[in-house]
Amino acid sequence: MHKNNTQGQIKNIVIVGGGTAGWMTASLLAKVLGKTLNITLVESDNIGIVGVGEATIPPIVNFNRAIGIDEKAFIKATKGTIKLGIEFNHWHKDGERYMHAFGSIGKKFPFCDFHHFWQKHQQLQSGSDNIDGNSFWDYSLNYQAAKQGKFAPIKQIPNTNLPGLAYAYHFDAGLYAKFLRKHAEGLGVKRIEGTITDIAQDDKSGDINSVTLEDGTSISGDLFIDCTGLAAILIEKTLSTGYDDYSHWLPCDRAIAVPCEKTDHIEPYTRSTAHKVGWQWRIPLQHRTGNGLVYASKHMSDEEAKALLLKNIDGKALAEPKIISFKTGRRRKQWNKNVIAIGLSSGFFEPLEATNIHLIQTAATRLVKFFPHYGINLEEVNEFNRQSKTESEGIRDFIILHYKLNNRGDSEFWRACQRMDVPESLMNKIQLFKKTGKVFCQPDDLFTETAWQQVMIGQGNIPEDHHPLVDTLSTEQVDDLMKNLKILINRTVETMPSHDDFLHSL
Numbered sequence: 001m002h003k004n005n006t007q008g009q010i011k012n013i014v015i016v017g018g019g020t021a022g023w024m025t026a027s028l029l030a031k032v033l034g035k036t037l038n039i040t041l042v043e044s045d046n047i048g049i050v051g052v053g054e055a056t057i058p059p060i061v062n063f064n065r066a067i068g069i070d071e072k073a074f075i076k077a078t079k080g081t082i083k084l085g086i087e088f089n090h091w092h093k094d095g096e097r098y099m100h101a102f103g104s105i106g107k108k109f110p111f112c113d114f115h116h117f118w119q120k121h122q123q124l125q126s127g128s129d130n131i132d133g134n135s136f137w138d139y140s141l142n143y144q145a146a147k148q149g150k151f152a153p154i155k156q157i158p159n160t161n162l163p164g165l166a167y168a169y170h171f172d173a174g175l176y177a178k179f180l181r182k183h184a185e186g187l188g189v190k191r192i193e194g195t196i197t198d199i200a201q202d203d204k205s206g207d208i209n210s211v212t213l214e215d216g217t218s219i220s221g222d223l224f225i226d227c228t229g230l231a232a233i234l235i236e237k238t239l240s241t242g243y244d245d246y247s248h249w250l251p252c253d254r255a256i257a258v259p260c261e262k263t264d265h266i267e268p269y270t271r272s273t274a275h276k277v278g279w280q281w282r283i284p285l286q287h288r289t290g291n292g293l294v295y296a297s298k299h300m301s302d303e304e305a306k307a308l309l310l311k312n313i314d315g316k317a318l319a320e321p322k323i324i325s326f327k328t329g330r331r332r333k334q335w336n337k338n339v340i341a342i343g344l345s346s347g348f349f350e351p352l353e354a355t356n357i358h359l360i361q362t363a364a365t366r367l368v369k370f371f372p373h374y375g376i377n378l379e380e381v382n383e384f385n386r387q388s389k390t391e392s393e394g395i396r397d398f399i400i401l402h403y404k405l406n407n408r409g410d411s412e413f414w415r416a417c418q419r420m421d422v423p424e425s426l427m428n429k430i431q432l433f434k435k436t437g438k439v440f441c442q443p444d445d446l447f448t449e450t451a452w453q454q455v456m457i458g459q460g461n462i463p464e465d466h467h468p469l470v471d472t473l474s475t476e477q478v479d480d481l482m483k484n485l486k487i488l489i490n491r492t493v494e495t496m497p498s499h500d501d502f503l504h505s506l
């Protein structure tokens with residue numbers, strides 16, 4: 001039953017910060033709850049946005065759709081490209097590579113996953129797990145399309161019930177924020193430009209009452225969304241919420257980013273290349289390629305990082321390399337008093353699996369689900385915080401997995417990662433997979449069993465056993481299954497246009 005009085009109603013929302021987090025949140029709130037709320041967004045042109053964050057994961061397709069964005073207009077405006085997965089080079093050993101391809105692999109079976117059949121097939125052929133031989137990825141439509149530079153938005157493999165391509169985007173982060181700003185303003189969001197220099201709290205509750213700009217303008221609100229990036233001016237500088245530091249598992253604390261000239265062909269996937277210390281991203285856009293090196297300052301100086309990055313880019317650098325310092329972890333409470341932190345103000349994961357923009361999307365969606373129209377309940381806040389903690393810990397474990405399973409040994413950085421104690425939840429997953437080939441995810445987990453299988457197989461954690469169900473099939477039946485799947489996938493990829501042609505067609 002709704003309360004009838006309007007006292008304590010939450011109607012005036014102030015979003016502080018206009019980067020990807022601010023404008024994504026503003027767009028979703030305005031689209032879904034705009035009729036019942038007054039939404040104001042404050043951003044400072046002087047401070048600007050972090051301006052990196054160019055790779056995403058498939059749920060963004062639905063997010064854009066939900067806020068009413070036309071896909072073609074979005075790809076054009078953001079100089080976007082398609083992303084079908086992430087190729088990991090030299091992560092297991094120098095010279096080896098694998099892909100975390102989006103979507104499914106092989107065929108879905110009711111009691112055990114496809115890779116058990118693949119493994120049996122490998123044994124029968126006494127082949128290797130070499131990605132260029134009879135590899136797990138021969139049965140991934142996404143992998144095959146990615147490596148052949150193909151793309152078409154197909155929902156299913158024709159004449160089958162096998163799923164089509166799962167995709168996300170690479171885009172120019174600055175252009176995405178601009179595009180979203182126009183969209184959100186069109187939905188009624190009011191934008192105020194200025195730098196906040198003062199924040200007023202309620203004496204008793206400690207809630208934020210208002211923020212004040214340099215010129216003295218005061219903006220009051222019932223609920224404040226802190227999207228101020230690494231500055232976290234409300235959630236941390238004002239409310240001292242605290243931070244769970246994950247850097248003992250994820251030791252990289254710096255990134256250096258530089259765009260370079262584009263290559264002739266635009267590959268529809270991200271590349272992550274491990275170096276002696278840390279790793280390098282390569283994100284192809286329509287007009288340039290985004291590059292960056294993520295490294296640990298304890299093991300590599302900024303000068304060395306800069307030289308290493310500039311030596312390993314495809315074309316002429318288009319700007320001075322920019323260094324960003326960070327501490328991996330998460331804000332202890334994403335929602336504290338009448339402040340909800342979204343984006344970098346709520347925590348940071350290195351962009352290895354492109355999860356930060358996704359976390360903006362899920363936090364904004366959660367906020368809509370939990371929206372406190374008639375005042376804030378502690379129970380609601382606690383549940384919101386519990387869900388965001390579980391989500392972050394799942395992502396944390398998946399990212400640590402890549403480091404833990406490295407077999408490089410060419411520097412103390414990688415050797416320390418091999419030796420480190422990882423969270424128990426992760427260790428159990430690694431060992432269970434090794435012994436039985438089984439991996440289980442929770443319904444709310446972002447990364448699917450197929451994602452875990454790819455990273456574990458790709459990094460050499462090969463199961464010692466397979467599910468007994470597989471042995472109920474004869475050798476011929478397993479052979480036929482594999483052969484037919486390969487034929488279907490290859491035929492489908494053959495008929496797809498190239499990714500370059502797809503982009504031209506826009």
Ligand code: FAD
Pocket residue numbers: 016017018019020021022042043044045047048049050051052053054055056173194195196197227228229230231233255256257292324326342343344345351354355356357358
């Ligand atoms: P910002 O972009 O920093 O925006 C902060 C906003 O707050 C700005 O508008 C600023 O003006 C405003 N502000 C701050 N202080 C004040 C003040 N006092 N008064 C008024 N306004 C203020 N994510 C991915 O999903 N994929 C990736 O590939 C990826 N790569 C990344 C690589 C690096 C090196 C880094 C650092 C991050 C990466 N991310 C990635 C994360 C991604 O960039 C961010 O999650 C995303 O851009 C959101 O940033 P934000 O909006 O929280 O902060």
